[in-house]
Amino acid sequence: MHGSSGPSHLRIRVFAAPILLAAATITGLLAALLWGTVGQYVAWVTVGAPVLVVLGVWLRRSKKA
Amino acid sequence: MKARTVRLWSVVHTWTSLISTLFLLLLCLTGLPLIFHHEIDELLGYAPQPEAHASAARATPQVVADAALAADPGRVLQYVSWDKDEPGIVIAFTNNAPDGAPDNATLRAFDAVSAKLLGPVGVGPMLIVLKLHTDMFAGQAGKLFLGGMGLLFAVAIVSGVVLYWPFTRRLRFATIRDHASRRVRWLDWHNLIGVVTVAWALVVGLTGVVNTWAELMLNQWKATELASMVAPYAGKPPPLHLASLDDVVARARQAAPGMEIAFIAFPGTPFTSSHHFAAFMRGDTALTARLLKPVLLDGETGEVADSRALPLYLQALFISQPLHFGDYGGMPLKVIWAALDMLTIVVIGSGLYLWLARRRKRAPARTDAFAKRAPVPS
Numbered sequence: 001m002h003g004s005s006g007p008s009h010l011r012i013r014v015f016a017a018p019i020l021l022a023a024a025t026i027t028g029l030l031a032a033l034l035w036g037t038v039g040q041y042v043a044w045v046t047v048g049a050p051v052l053v054v055l056g057v058w059l060r061r062s063k064k065a
Numbered sequence: 066m067k068a069r070t071v072r073l074w075s076v077v078h079t080w081t082s083l084i085s086t087l088f089l090l091l092l093c094l095t096g097l098p099l100i101f102h103h104e105i106d107e108l109l110g111y112a113p114q115p116e117a118h119a120s121a122a123r124a125t126p127q128v129v130a131d132a133a134l135a136a137d138p139g140r141v142l143q144y145v146s147w148d149k150d151e152p153g154i155v156i157a158f159t160n161n162a163p164d165g166a167p168d169n170a171t172l173r174a175f176d177a178v179s180a181k182l183l184g185p186v187g188v189g190p191m192l193i194v195l196k197l198h199t200d201m202f203a204g205q206a207g208k209l210f211l212g213g214m215g216l217l218f219a220v221a222i223v224s225g226v227v228l229y230w231p232f233t234r235r236l237r238f239a240t241i242r243d244h245a246s247r248r249v250r251w252l253d254w255h256n257l258i259g260v261v262t263v264a265w266a267l268v269v270g271l272t273g274v275v276n277t278w279a280e281l282m283l284n285q286w287k288a289t290e291l292a293s294m295v296a297p298y299a300g301k302p303p304p305l306h307l308a309s310l311d312d313v314v315a316r317a318r319q320a321a322p323g324m325e326i327a328f329i330a331f332p333g334t335p336f337t338s339s340h341h342f343a344a345f346m347r348g349d350t351a352l353t354a355r356l357l358k359p360v361l362l363d364g365e366t367g368e369v370a371d372s373r374a375l376p377l378y379l380q381a382l383f384i385s386q387p388l389h390f391g392d393y394g395g396m397p398l399k400v401i402w403a404a405l406d407m408l409t410i411v412v413i414g415s416g417l418y419l420w421l422a423r424r425r426k427r428a429p430a431r432t433d434a435f436a437k438r439a440p441v442p443s
Contacts, residue, residue: 010234017238018229022264029268032394033351033387040394047394048401050261054408057239057257064243 017053024049071231078224082416085217092211092273093410095198100391100402102191111189113174115153116181124155124180126310126329132180133157136173143170144336145310146328149347149354153177156186163333205280212277218270222263229260248422255415258408265405266412272389275382282382286375287335294361294371295338303339304332308367317344317360320369324348327357332364340364351393355383 028046031039098105106112124132130142137159144158155177160170172186200207233240233256241253259266314326324346330336337343341364345357361370375383387393391402 011230014230014234014238018226018260018263021261025264026268029265029388032398033384036350039351040398043394044397044401047265047398047405050265051401051404051408053239053261054258057241061241061243 021050021053066231071228074224074227078221078228079420081217081221081224082413083420085214085221086413086417088211088214089218089413090410091201092198092214093406093413095194097403097406098191098194099198100399100406102195106189106191109189111191113154113183113186115151115183116176116179118176118178120178123177124175126155126314128180129155129157129175129177130310132175132182133159133173136182137171140171141165142331143334144328144330147177147326149325149327149349154183155180163331163339164335199277208277208280212274215270215274215277219267219274222259222267222270225259226263229256232256248419248426251415251418251422255412255419258415259412262405262408262412266409268388269391269405272385275385276389279382282378283335286379290373290376291338291359294359294373295341298338298340298363298370301340304364306365307332308342308363308365312367313342313344313362316362316367316369317346320360320372321346321358324358327354337361341370342367351387352384355387356380357383 024046028043028048031046032043033039035042103112126145130145133142133145134140136157140159140161141163142157143160143163143165146156146158148154148156153176155175157173157175158170159173160166174183174186175181176183196202200211203210232252236242236253239257241257242249310329313329317326317329318324325348327345327347330343330345332341333339336345336359338361342362344360344362346360347354347357356375358372358374360372362368363370374380391398
């Protein structure tokens with residue numbers, strides 16, 4: 001298997017997760033405003049996703065230590 | 066990205082962050098309890114509680130208005146408001162004059178059924194926290210200043226995203242280099258937390274900036290839209306006898322079918338003309354409850370004079386408010402809001418630490434260079 005190491009591939013690798021999290025956050029912020037109760041549930045998951053990522057990294061490091 | 070470009074963005078990021086650091090810390094620290102202001106007020110006994118009633122027949126608006134005037138003799142009513150999230154309570158604003166300064170207003174809660182006085186509103190320690198958060202006790206100048214800090218924060222975020230690429234392109238996402246120096250570890254945490262919270266921080270920061278312009282926007286609306294609504298009644302004196310508030314509310318409901326009343330501004334207050342009541346109507350969803358529609362009613366007869374949708378900039382202001390407060394998704398969203406607020410404090414604190422650590426690292430190097438250049442005494 002040949003992995004591309006071009007600049008665009010590298011940019012995607014670096015920015016893919018942040019862009020996904022940003023999109024999730026924006027979706028959640030608007031969902032709670034536009035979609036009533038269902039939107040609130042969506043917001044809890046998507047706006048909370050960045051917190052879960054940080055918590056996950058912190059827990060992973062704590063286990064290693 | 067060229068080294069010169071990185072240096073340039075780094076200067077932008079460093080200085081926009083440094084200038085705003087102290088104020089952003091103040092905003093984040095005061096914002097944290099404000100997320101839970103209702104719960105804190107309840108806990109400390111500053112939140113008026115409605116009485117329990119078997120009957121659901123609500124007191125009429127005029128009965129509440131009479132009770133409010135009786136509770137504050139010698140003063141006048143400015144506004145009466147009905148909070149969608151607190152259906153058991155009606156809040157009345159009294160002041161020395163219809164156009165009295167907001168700081169002189171007294172807010173009291175009344176039971177929506179019995180019209181009994183439940184207690185003052187907007188008092189207690191949370192009011193101090195709110196004033197610190199909104200204007201640092203410096204009025205409009207303080208608000209605009211904090212708005213400027215919010216704009217610097219937005220520039221710091223954007224420049225931080227630009228710098229994320231050169232600093233992390235050789236690393237996997239969410240890498241924390243545990244075996245490196247403390248400074249590098251904190252740099253990794255700063256980059257990770259900063260980039261995952263970027264959308265939330267930008268939204269909360271920019272909506273906060275928009276909120277600091279609220280008074281300017283309202284002044285603009287009064288000078289343009291409201292002025293054109295009341296123009297046909299120019300020269301009419303303030304009403305000698307006010308129309309019954311019950312009639313005013315009933316007619317406002319007829320003029321805006323399917324909407325409920327959010328608040329009424331009495332003639333002469335900043336939200337209306339000297340001759341008219343203004344009833345601000347709201348929808349019943351999370352979004353439409355924020356998009357108020359003003360209905361102007363004659364102060365003496367209660368007849369509808371005009372009704373228009375608010376201009377886009379005021380609609381943007383009202384929509385921006387929940388996105389700043391985080392109070393529209395129940396308790397779980399409030400908890401998430403608080404967690405994101407705390408993560409932002411970590412980003413700001415770690416940024417400051419990284420700047421100080423870099424300065425300390427550079428200082429001995431500069432001293433060494435100076436020592437090498439200095440003439441050696443014989």
